[in-house]
Amino acid sequence: MLPFARVSIIGLGLIGSSLARAIRAKMPTVRITGTDADPGVRERVRELGLLDDVADSPGAAVVDADLVVLAVPLGAFAAVGAEIAPELAAGAVVSDVGSAKQIVVDSLGPLLPETIHLIPAHPVAGTERSGPDAGFPTLFEGRWCIITPPPGADETALARLSEFWSRLGSKVDLMEPRHHDLVLAVTSHIPHLIAYSIVGTAADLEGVTRGEVIKYSAGGFRDFTRIAASDPTMWRDVFLTNKDAVLEVLGRVSEDLAVLQRAIRWGEGDALFQRFASSRDIRRAIIDAGQDTADPDFGRQH
Amino acid sequence: MLPFARVSIIGLGLIGSSLARAIRAKMPTVRITGTDADPGVRERVRELGLLDDVADSPGAAVVDADLVVLAVPLGAFAAVGAEIAPELAAGAVVSDVGSAKQIVVDSLGPLLPETIHLIPAHPVAGTERSGPDAGFPTLFEGRWCIITPPPGADETALARLSEFWSRLGSKVDLMEPRHHDLVLAVTSHIPHLIAYSIVGTAADLEGVTRGEVIKYSAGGFRDFTRIAASDPTMWRDVFLTNKDAVLEVLGRVSEDLAVLQRAIRWGEGDALFQRFASSRDIRRAIIDAGQDTADPDFGRQH
Numbered sequence: 001m002l003p004f005a006r007v008s009i010i011g012l013g014l015i016g017s018s019l020a021r022a023i024r025a026k027m028p029t030v031r032i033t034g035t036d037a038d039p040g041v042r043e044r045v046r047e048l049g050l051l052d053d054v055a056d057s058p059g060a061a062v063v064d065a066d067l068v069v070l071a072v073p074l075g076a077f078a079a080v081g082a083e084i085a086p087e088l089a090a091g092a093v094v095s096d097v098g099s100a101k102q103i104v105v106d107s108l109g110p111l112l113p114e115t116i117h118l119i120p121a122h123p124v125a126g127t128e129r130s131g132p133d134a135g136f137p138t139l140f141e142g143r144w145c146i147i148t149p150p151p152g153a154d155e156t157a158l159a160r161l162s163e164f165w166s167r168l169g170s171k172v173d174l175m176e177p178r179h180h181d182l183v184l185a186v187t188s189h190i191p192h193l194i195a196y197s198i199v200g201t202a203a204d205l206e207g208v209t210r211g212e213v214i215k216y217s218a219g220g221f222r223d224f225t226r227i228a229a230s231d232p233t234m235w236r237d238v239f240l241t242n243k244d245a246v247l248e249v250l251g252r253v254s255e256d257l258a259v260l261q262r263a264i265r266w267g268e269g270d271a272l273f274q275r276f277a278s279s280r281d282i283r284r285a286i287i288d289a290g291q292d293t294a295d296p297d298f299g300r301q302h
Numbered sequence: 303m304l305p306f307a308r309v310s311i312i313g314l315g316l317i318g319s320s321l322a323r324a325i326r327a328k329m330p331t332v333r334i335t336g337t338d339a340d341p342g343v344r345e346r347v348r349e350l351g352l353l354d355d356v357a358d359s360p361g362a363a364v365v366d367a368d369l370v371v372l373a374v375p376l377g378a379f380a381a382v383g384a385e386i387a388p389e390l391a392a393g394a395v396v397s398d399v400g401s402a403k404q405i406v407v408d409s410l411g412p413l414l415p416e417t418i419h420l421i422p423a424h425p426v427a428g429t430e431r432s433g434p435d436a437g438f439p440t441l442f443e444g445r446w447c448i449i450t451p452p453p454g455a456d457e458t459a460l461a462r463l464s465e466f467w468s469r470l471g472s473k474v475d476l477m478e479p480r481h482h483d484l485v486l487a488v489t490s491h492i493p494h495l496i497a498y499s500i501v502g503t504a505a506d507l508e509g510v511t512r513g514e515v516i517k518y519s520a521g522g523f524r525d526f527t528r529i530a531a532s533d534p535t536m537w538r539d540v541f542l543t544n545k546d547a548v549l550e551v552l553g554r555v556s557e558d559l560a561v562l563q564r565a566i567r568w569g570e571g572d573a574l575f576q577r578f579a580s581s582r583d584i585r586r587a588i589i590d591a592g593q594d595t596a597d598p599d600f601g602r603q604h
Contacts, residue, residue, distance in 0.1 A: 075571075099521075124520050125520065128585070143520060144517060146518070173517075182509055183518055184521060186503075186515060187515055187519055187522065187523040188518070188521025188522040189522075190500065191500065191521075192522050193559075193562060194496055194500060194559070195522075195525075195581075196562070197558050197562050198492065198558075199585075200580065200581065201551070202489070203584055205551065207484055208485050212485045214591050216448070216489040216490070216593075217588045218426050218427065218593050219426045219428075219489045219490025219493075220493035220494050221488070221489040222588050222593055223528065224525075225581065225584055225588055225594075226594070227522050227525055228578070228581035228584075229581060229585035232575050232578035232582070233575065235574075236574045236578060239574055240569055240574070246566060247566060249503070252503050253499065254559070256500075256503045257495075257496070257499045260498070264542070264548060267542055267545070269377070272537075272538045273534050275499075275502055276498050276530070276537050277534040278502065279497075279498050279501040279531060280530075280531050282515070282516070282527055283430070283501075283527040283530065283531035284531075285512075286519045289519075291516065291517070291520050
């Protein structure tokens, strides 16, 4: 039996449109509705035929749905929550795909009627592209989906959402919302922030032209630009909504960078070597865990 | 006519062994000799049949060569230079593949006889792998090779070295050694340093286990671990030999990061958005310049 029969997706960008495609591929009998704040995106999704029905407002999109998934930037959650709350069917599960989770509990929870089950989730998957044309049905396959039920969450609703993501090919994990936010600050938010920062630094450095930076980017810089090409609205909201964890980890990053800076200034080769050598073990573990491939140069064409 | 007939490669790791393979592929009549400080590497290169002759010392490897390429870590240049100097054939060109260039002029220049032409070079290509088994013949294809002739360098020697790298498929560019060091600090050295630093921070953070970092690395962190998996000895020497440019750029990086940190602390969403949005232009320019592909997620398999 399918965990849900009528799924509504609010926000039809890279993640929302991939979700629609994945549901079509894995659970073809599910009726999919949804909407997007951008009329152009709604139009495009209609052209692509990704949904059974593209509504013109969140309220209209969620009527009758037994699962509603918010795939909009975190900053839009409160407004969307207020719009859908009166239209939700009793017993519906409301979930999301946001990159910070405590904020979802805090901002969305108080808006929803008591008969609704809020079970936030975060599929750890994505690319640097945005918009409905960038989505693809296998985006979540083999990737983790972290579900972060608030205290006292309904067990049946949680089980159904877990089953839903498993059927889309994800590996499901459960976590406390706050712990999720710290783990993701380290593994995702801080890498993105640093990448954005460095790309900006390089673009504005006196003595080196932007053309030179672009020309010689294969030496390492281009890897930073890829993650710095992600959707700016989404990332703005991630940093505003996961502020505490991000600032905590960023403090540690600055300290550790200062230690390396000092080692370079004083020519401490052994300290540098030790630090660099230990990074290899982490890389190896990531490949062993199936979270990356060992293809040289990311399998780029030479 | 071939630019060189007898090439000697000192150091047979990823770059040195790729160079041998590329010469075999593109200029099969060239006689290739070489050596490596590690007896196991010499043995392996003999098994792979990459060279015409694997010598047991740098001195023996360079006899009769009209081009000698140092592909050892920068910290070993002075010792190798002293060993090969008395054995070099008059008129030979000595070059290298090191990631910092002023240090090559400074450390190697004074050791070489007057009849020898020192023309340092830097092919901007590599992967996160090391050793002779990691090399492949197309590593330099379509990549830039920056040649940094010291003031007063011999024009014929320079032209021959340019022709050599062009035949291997590289796009050749000329640059002042010091300017090269600043450009590469931005495009390669600092990204590697930051990646090494962050991977270390993440591995030692209290509240988040190493297993969690590995498990959820697909959110961005794994991109950092790839470049942080490069050869630690090579990178130690890069930072020790390009200290001034690295520290200069690192100062700017820290400043810019502090600005983002403050914007997050004070909830300045517009400032964050502006910074993030401008990074996309750089990414687009890098793809337009052919220095990366636009494949989602680096073409990784899902």
